[in-house]
Amino acid sequence: MAVCFASDSRAVTEFEFGDGWTGKWLTTVSVGTSIRMRNPDSELYGRGNGALVGLTNGTGNNTIDEGNLNYGKGDAFSTPFKILSEVSFKKGTLGGLIRAKAWYDRTLKDEDVRFGNQPNGYNGYDPATNTLTKRKPLSDKGYDPLLKFSGVAVLDAYVYGTFSGLGGNDLQLRGGRHVLNWGESVFIQGINQINPIDVPAARRPGAELKEVFMPVWMLSGSQSLGEFGSVEAFYQLRWEPTPIEAGCGNYWAVAQGNIAKDPGRCINASALNHLGSTPEALASGTYIPTVDGKDAKNSGQFGVTYRFAVDALDTEFGIYAMNIHARTPVFSLKYDTFPGTVSPIAAFWEYPENLKVYGVSAATNILGWSVSGEFSQTRDVRAQLDGNDMFYGSFGAGPLAALAAANGAGAIGALHGGVKTNKNQIQINALQAGNRFLGADQWLVLGEVGYQWNDLPRGGDLRFNRAFIFGPGPDMAYGGNTCDVGLSINQDGCSLDDGYVTKSAWGYRLLGQLTFNNVLDTGISASPRAFWSHDVKGYSVDGQFIEDRQVLGLGVKFTYAKQYTFDVSYNTFNRDAKFDPLRDRDYMSATFSASF
Numbered sequence: 001m002a003v004c005f006a007s008d009s010r011a012v013t014e015f016e017f018g019d020g021w022t023g024k025w026l027t028t029v030s031v032g033t034s035i036r037m038r039n040p041d042s043e044l045y046g047r048g049n050g051a052l053v054g055l056t057n058g059t060g061n062n063t064i065d066e067g068n069l070n071y072g073k074g075d076a077f078s079t080p081f082k083i084l085s086e087v088s089f090k091k092g093t094l095g096g097l098i099r100a101k102a103w104y105d106r107t108l109k110d111e112d113v114r115f116g117n118q119p120n121g122y123n124g125y126d127p128a129t130n131t132l133t134k135r136k137p138l139s140d141k142g143y144d145p146l147l148k149f150s151g152v153a154v155l156d157a158y159v160y161g162t163f164s165g166l167g168g169n170d171l172q173l174r175g176g177r178h179v180l181n182w183g184e185s186v187f188i189q190g191i192n193q194i195n196p197i198d199v200p201a202a203r204r205p206g207a208e209l210k211e212v213f214m215p216v217w218m219l220s221g222s223q224s225l226g227e228f229g230s231v232e233a234f235y236q237l238r239w240e241p242t243p244i245e246a247g248c249g250n251y252w253a254v255a256q257g258n259i260a261k262d263p264g265r266c267i268n269a270s271a272l273n274h275l276g277s278t279p280e281a282l283a284s285g286t287y288i289p290t291v292d293g294k295d296a297k298n299s300g301q302f303g304v305t306y307r308f309a310v311d312a313l314d315t316e317f318g319i320y321a322m323n324i325h326a327r328t329p330v331f332s333l334k335y336d337t338f339p340g341t342v343s344p345i346a347a348f349w350e351y352p353e354n355l356k357v358y359g360v361s362a363a364t365n366i367l368g369w370s371v372s373g374e375f376s377q378t379r380d381v382r383a384q385l386d387g388n389d390m391f392y393g394s395f396g397a398g399p400l401a402a403l404a405a406a407n408g409a410g411a412i413g414a415l416h417g418g419v420k421t422n423k424n425q426i427q428i429n430a431l432q433a434g435n436r437f438l439g440a441d442q443w444l445v446l447g448e449v450g451y452q453w454n455d456l457p458r459g460g461d462l463r464f465n466r467a468f469i470f471g472p473g474p475d476m477a478y479g480g481n482t483c484d485v486g487l488s489i490n491q492d493g494c495s496l497d498d499g500y501v502t503k504s505a506w507g508y509r510l511l512g513q514l515t516f517n518n519v520l521d522t523g524i525s526a527s528p529r530a531f532w533s534h535d536v537k538g539y540s541v542d543g544q545f546i547e548d549r550q551v552l553g554l555g556v557k558f559t560y561a562k563q564y565t566f567d568v569s570y571n572t573f574n575r576d577a578k579f580d581p582l583r584d585r586d587y588m589s590a591t592f593s594a595s596f
Contacts, residue, residue, distance in 0.1 A: 011563040011595040023089040032205030032567075032591030033079040033107070036251070040068045041575065041584035043490060044469055048277035052125075052132050053114045061388070061471025061488040063271045063278040067253030068584070070113040070138070077251035077587070079107040080204050084211070086156070093162035096176075099155040101211065103204075108149035113138055117249030118257075118282065119265040125279035132279075138249050142265030143258065146243040147200055156215045169224035177215040180234055182305055182320055184361045184372035186429045187509035187533070188450040188544060191320050191359040191376045194234065194303065196242040196327040203245070203252065206567070206591035216240050218301075229308030234322075236301035241351060242327040254467055254581045256290075259329065259349060263290040269347035270391065274471070274488070285341045288391070291334060293348035296325035300354060315364040320376075326352045330382045330418035333390055335408045344410070345394045352382045352418055366430075373428035382418025383456055383501055383541045384465040388472040390417060392487065399461035399477040419462065423541050425452040440514035447511070452540045453504040464501035465543065466493075467581035473497045492578050499579030505538025505545035528556040539579070549583070550574035567591045 013025040042050075042057045045065035050058035053069050071077045086099035112135035116123035119139035123132040140148045158176030165171025183191030194216075201211040220234040247255040248266035256278065257266040269288045271281035281287035303322025310317065329349035338346050359376035385400065393400030394409045407415045429448035437443040456464065463473065471488030472478060474497050479485045483494035493499075513529040531553035535545040555569030568590045573583045 011561075013596070017089075018091075021089055021091045023087060025085070025087045026595060027083065027085040028208070028593055028595045029081075029083050030206040030591055030593035031079075031081045032589060033076050034203075034205050034251075034587050034589040035076050036071045036073055036585070036587055037570070037572070038575075038584050038586035039073045043492065044068050044581060044584055046277075046469075047275055047489065048271070048273075048280065049115065052130075052277055052279070059489050059491065060469045061274055061490040061493055063274070063276070063281070064254060064256055064468040066115055066117055066249040066256065066278070067251050069115040070117075070249055071251055072114070076107045076111065078105055078204055079111075080105040080206065082204070082206060084208065086210075094160070096159035098157050099210065100153065101155060102152045104150040105204075108138055108140070110137055112136055113249070115249070117266065118268055118278075119248070122279040122282075125283065127280065127283035130277070130280060139265070142263070143248070144243050144260055144262075146198060147245055147258075155211065158215075165223050167226060169226050170222075171224070172222045174220045175218075177217055178220070179213045179215050180218075180220055180232075181213075182232075182303075183318070183359060183376070184363055184374045184429065185427060185448070186446065187448045187511075188425075188427050188507075189542075190374050190425050190427055190450070191357065191361065193324060193327070193357055193378070194236075194322070196240055198243060200243055200245040205589040206593055214240060214242075229306060231304065231306050233304040234302060236298075236324075238298050239296045239301060239325050239351075240327075241295070241329070244328065251585065252582065254469070257347070258290070260293075262292055263349075266290070270468070272343060286343070287341055288343045289338050289341055289346045291338070291346045291348050293329065293332070294350040296351040296353050301325060303357070313364065315362055318359075318361040318374075320357070320359040320361070322357045324355050324357060326355060326382065330384050330416070331387055331390070332417045333394055333404075333415045335394070335411060335413045335415075345391070350416070350418075352380070355380055368432055370431045371428070372430075373426070375426045376424070378423040378425075380420050381423045381541065383421045383454070385415075385417045385419060386463045386466050386472075386500060387417070387468050388466070389463055390415060392472055392478070397478060397487075398472060399463065399475050401477065403461065419456065419464070421454045421456045421541060423452065423454050425450060427451070438514065439516070441517045442515040444513045445511070447508065449506070449508040450544070451504065451506040452542075452545065454501070454541045456501065456503070456541070458503065464541070465539070466499040466579060469493075469581050470499060470579060473500070496578070499547075500539060501541050502538040502547075505535070505540040505547070507533070507535035507545045507549075509533050523560060525559045526556060527559070528554075530554055535577075546577065546580050548574060548577040549580045550577065563595050565591075565593045567593075 045058040045068045046060040047058045082103040084101045088097040119141040124134040158178040160174040163171045180194045196214045217237040222232040244259040257263045269290045272286045305320045307318045334346045356379040361374035363372040389400045392398040393404040427450035431446045433444040470493035471490045472482045482488040488494045510532045515527045517525045533551040535549040553571045557567040570588045572586045577583045
């Protein structure tokens, strides 16, 4: 087999092989770091855990604070070295692509942290003295592969072909691990739920869009209908969840253990004593464990869409329907006896199946703006019962006590934390780009607004999806204010019956970017940008909107010869968002990358 190579101006290596096959090979190497820029908020870590690292003023209700305690202002929390490489090949109307990545996060792998996590033994915790005796790096033992601090992963791996189909129109078929993008959403997820989102990859410095949406094994096809539009369909061969790094000591942690079907080595869900420490609870056997949960099945995920244009309106429309399984789990409880602890309850995570997604979309141009919008309904999505109410209800207190008893509390049974609801969402976005503005060669403005509502029952004993750290809210079943009866020390959480899922919620996102080419005749282009996210009102069933959550991101990207880039950014959160558990996670990132 003869092979010849050539390199083009975009640092892509082109080659030929076999009988008329051509290929392209692109590799990007990057190194970056992210650094915390704000001290931990005392309302977002507990008294017992905080005291172990010298922070004695914590008022977080529970021991869900490892990520906050491991890093102080000025600490790096991620420093990944990454290689992302892809090879595409094509002959006529046939082709394929393979993309893979490898990473090594030096900070997570090698740098000592203040508090630790369960797999690293909580930094040598000594129960006799209630102290941490050493500093060690976090451990990723038992983590899912994409959550590990180093690893190799195959992303896309598919083949495709274009054939003559109905009426002689093109029929495009694709098989393997790949991504499908349906709908018109940009920042706010709506119809586009076919592929899981790789949250850890999205947060690492130097993340690329091709890493964020996870390819899954599926067959897909698109049949052109000529002037009548096109039909596209898919069938997934394997279910895959969204990897979630929100537990087990990670900077973004809002849970104690791993948020996954298999908890790995992070089996602690919570301490029974909300004023105590996590290491103490593990040593004394007074913790609520996490046990294996339930994955979704591989079969039963499919969808179809019909797209067509109406020339008189200069608009393209889309109609969508799909059946999928949840990518993120709900939190549930089992009642039984469990080794190593006196707790009669254990937590587990389960993934609901057969969510039905329906939607319509439209895309057009109005006064020089590209304008798109969509309406979607996700039927049978699960709203998460409030975790604190579930815990206390299992011990006979609070608004869920009767429900917990009916499901086996005190005996053997389970309290499933997901309540079926229909999630409805409407959103619209607009984009405009141009040349020559404020001295820039190009400019871009993009915005999106979304409004979501659900049909959950109002009133009664059910409250949904407030972060654990804020503790149980006031309720007559607790005796009123939960601080007054000793169930919490978080004043906002005790006194405000707020932060739970509301009937509706909305917010918007804005992005602006300028590009300056050949700055000072250096051959370097500079692209400053600003991103603004504001959740205006309400708390959505899927967590996309948390009232008063605001994020401002400022950054600039420098590019040389379309091959070398340096990107630096700063992100700050609204510290007054009362029920945002990540409101103190301001950070800056810097990344250098080279493509060849």
